[in-house]
Amino acid sequence: MLLFFLSSGLFLGWSLGANDAANVFGTAVGSRMIRFKTAAIICGVFVIIGAVIGGNGTSETLGKLGAISALGGAFTVALSAALSIFVMVRLKLPVSTSQAIVGAIIGWNFFANNPTDTSILIKIVGTWVVCPIIAGIIAAILFILVRFLVNRSRLHLLQQDQLTRYGLIIVGAFGAYSLGANNIANVVGVFIPSSPLHSLVFPLIGTFSGKQQLFLIGGISIAIGVATYSRGVMETVGSSVVKLSPLAALIVVMAEATVLFIFASQGLNTFLTANGLPPIPLVPISSSQAAIGALVGIGLVRGGGKGICYSLLGKISLGWIATPILASIITFIALFFMQNVFNQTVIAPKTETIQIQSHTTEPMEMDRQIQNKKISVFYFHENLHQAVQGNYSLSMGQIVTNSFNHFMHVKRLDEKALYPGLIGLLKGCCVGDTG
Numbered sequence: 355m356l357l358f359f360l361s362s363g364l365f366l367g368w369s370l371g372a373n374d375a376a377n378v379f380g381t382a383v384g385s386r387m388i389r390f391k392t393a394a395i396i397c398g399v400f401v402i403i404g405a406v407i408g409g410n411g412t413s414e415t416l417g418k419l420g421a422i423s424a425l426g427g428a429f430t431v432a433l434s435a436a437l438s439i440f441v442m443v444r445l446k447l448p449v450s451t452s453q454a455i456v457g458a459i460i461g462w463n464f465f466a467n468n469p470t471d472t473s474i475l476i477k478i479v480g481t482w483v484v485c486p487i488i489a490g491i492i493a494a495i496l497f498i499l500v501r502f503l504v505n506r507s508r509l510h511l512l513q514q515d516q517l518t519r520y521g522l523i524i525v526g527a528f529g530a531y532s533l534g535a536n537n538i539a540n541v542v543g544v545f546i547p548s549s550p551l552h553s554l555v556f557p558l559i560g561t562f563s564g565k566q567q568l569f570l571i572g573g574i575s576i577a578i579g580v581a582t583y584s585r586g587v588m589e590t591v592g593s594s595v596v597k598l599s600p601l602a603a604l605i606v607v608m609a610e611a612t613v614l615f616i617f618a619s620q621g622l623n624t625f626l627t628a629n630g631l632p633p634i635p636l637v638p639i640s641s642s643q644a645a646i647g648a649l650v651g652i653g654l655v656r657g658g659g660k661g662i663c664y665s666l667l668g669k670i671s672l673g674w675i676a677t678p679i680l681a682s683i684i685t686f687i688a689l690f691f692m693q694n695v696f697n698q699t700v701i702a703p704k705t706e707t708i709q710i711q712s713h714t715t716e717p718m719e720m721d722r723q724i725q726n727k728k729i730s731v732f733y734f735h736e737n738l739h740q741a742v743q744g745n746y747s748l749s750m751g752q753i754v755t756n757s758f759n760h761f762m763h764v765k766r767l768d769e770k771a772l773y774p775g776l777i778g779l780l781k782g783c784c785v786g787d788t789g
Contacts, residue, residue, distance in 0.1 A: 371579020404534025486647025
């Protein structure tokens with residue numbers, strides 16, 4: 355049963371690999387600098403490594419948007435997101451997996467009548483706007499800098515070509531690692547709250563947590579998607595949006611990988627916090643948006659935007675808007691059928707919390723009563739001490755009255771039992787008092 359429920363996550367991982375691998379190696383394959391087979395192997399290996407090692411940060415953020423409490427619900431959400439992505443892949447259009455899964459989670463929140471954390475949603479949506487802008491700026495700066503260095507170095511054309519190929523492989527591996535670390539939350543993040551997997555302990559190696567096992571499974575599914583179905587989208591990204599030189603292809607991959615890494619790195623986030631700098635939100639971002647933003651940045655710097663295919667960009671932008679809406683609608687409908695037709699649990703029953711009410715509900719009030727009791731006991735003992743020493747100025751009636759008033763503040767029976775004897779002792783000490 356577990357494998358059946360995870361199958362939708364595996365399908366989603368396959369869809370992500372088929373689509374988003376183009377954002378890592380599409381420019382290299384489209385410019386004919388790297389063969390597709392080589393790109394698929396490198397991408398698959400480093401996606402898995404990135405998912406297992408660095409996937410925890412973004413998965414926590416996505417879990418705060420909506421913690422899906424049942425495996426049936428997680429299965430339906432992942433399947434709905436994968437279906438919406440598959441439609442875009444069939445059209446050979448780069449589409450954001452992040453937008454698809456976010457839309458699907460919101461659809462589950464609506465169906466389960468759970469409030470969506472708007473602060474997390476705003477943080478995620480904000481990256482959809484900022485991500486391509488940052489990638490475009492990084493790509494433009496890198497393009498200007500690298501072009502200046504290449505012109506000054508006077509390298510032979512064959513040497514430049516060879517260095518560019520090596521650079522594309524290294525930067526592509528970095529991009530694949532960042533893709534796995536940042537986007538694995540989109541694949542298996544919805545399964546984490548309801549996962550039945552337990553930690554595995556390996557002697558001399560360490561503990562392999564249930565969450566990391568999910569990341570490994572998701573990473574493998576992404577790698578399979580890269581190998582089996584990503585070629586068409588790679589060629590679309592690499593050659594249809596803007597015509598790329600090999601050097602420009604290297605810069606695009608570098609810019610995209612940098613943006614993915616920034617929003618996935620827990621180490622970088624910890625470093626910034628330790629040095630008093632504002633942390634960067636660990637949010638699963640759209641690698642498609644990063645790649646397209648970098649391509650546009652290169653196109654603007656190189657030719658003032660003349661080489662950019664704006665009609666294709668318009669279709670891609672339409673897909674970005676339609677994907678979360680489509681995923682949300684599909685999820686809501688699919689959850690209805692899963693629950694009412696297939697009789698599957700898509701929402702875990704809520705556990706009732708029994709509240710035990712105390713006489714004193716406010717901590718400050720409780721502290722005040724405890725303090726009053728301490729003061730009461732202190733004054734009574736002080737009266738007793740003064741009476742024994744004969745250093746009293748109050749009448750017997752006043753001493754007993756004060757003691758009785760303090761006695762009324764004490765709630766514990768064992769403490770009350772002491773008072774009659776103490777009051778009697780006071781009376782004995784006060785013989786001869788005229789009051």
